[in-house]
Amino acid sequence: MSDLTKIAVDAMGGDGSPKKIVDGIIYNHKLNKKNFFKIFGNKVNIEALIKGKINKDFYEIIHTDNVVKSTDSPLEAAKRGKDTSMWLAIESVKKKETDIVISAGNTGALLVIAKLNLKMIENIDKPALSALWPNKKGMSVVLDLGANIECNSKNLVDFSIMGASLYKSLYPNEKPNTALLNIGSEELKGNEIIKETFQILNEKKSDNFNFSGYIEGNELMDGNVNVIVSDGFTGNVALKTAEGTANFITDELKKVFKGTILGKLSAILNFSNLTKFKKRLDPRLYNGAIFIGLDSPVVKSHGGTDHIGFSNSLNVCTKIVNGNLIQKIRDNI
Incomplete structure (x- = not known):
């Protein structure tokens, strides 16, 4: 499983989460068996949605009680704590446990929390x-x-x-x-x-x-x-x-x-x-905006998209990691 692209997923962001997010993961897995999903959010709810749909070799659920709300300002989101699904998903990339992070949650919060956790690429x-x-x-x-x-x-x-x-x-x-x-x-x-x-x-x-x-x-x-x-x-x-x-x-x-x-x-x-x-x-x-310039890639899925749109943003994640985006920027800057 070491050759799989490891994607950290904030499952609690955006409209209709976590169902839309989990449905997007399931849909994506049917098309592509080369991703491993580290999913952050309410474990009971997520497990009920994903159980039996994907082999357990392809995902792991990290339970979080706390979430960043769509109504939070970036400052409120940062103050909400380091135990939110968004923060922990980004932190997993920082710790090199995953290759890339994706969230359909609050855009301003995602940018601020990403900047708090991740370093800038040198000279940017x-x-x-x-x-x-x-x-x-x-x-x-x-x-x-x-x-x-x-x-x-x-x-x-x-x-x-x-x-x-x-x-x-x-x-x-x-x-x-x-x-x-x-x-x-x-x-x-x-x-x-x-x-x-x-x-x-x-x-x-x-x-x-x-x-x-x-x-x-x-x-x-x-x-x-x-x-x-x-x-x-x-x-x-x-x-x-x-x-x-x-x-x-x-x-x-x-x-x-x-x-x-x-x-x-x-x-x-x-x-x-x-x-x-x-x-x-x-x-x-x-679907799938990319926050680039940090030393790990961060992808923002549109909060209002459906499971197919979220799956397409997961495809973007796979291509970015396989295309070695961060090293390309370092080489060219």
């Missing part, structure tokens, strides 16, 4: 929250998505290196194109920090990625850039805008195809294409 000043976004040609890595509201040029250069390392971990046969999210494609556009970062990356020769200059918001989904870099404020606004637009389009299409007899007939005739469209925009396929 700030960690970043990154995620996978769909584009016309596949997937993009986007960071930072809210961990750092203000960034200097060194931070953005570090994010470029970390984002490219993450992309290489997930897609080892590809060399990513990296760009800075900006209000225009011309060199003179943007604030002084963006322009300074542009100069540094333009002069920096990297075996890890190709620097593609600036990218504007309307080009994010084109697929010509694989790693998109910004400060946390801009990145978070871009993320919420993209999510909102996708939901708007999906809801409007539903109204069109359900509103009239002609619409319903069109829906029947286009059923195959509509199914493909729905699947392409399914947020569960892209």
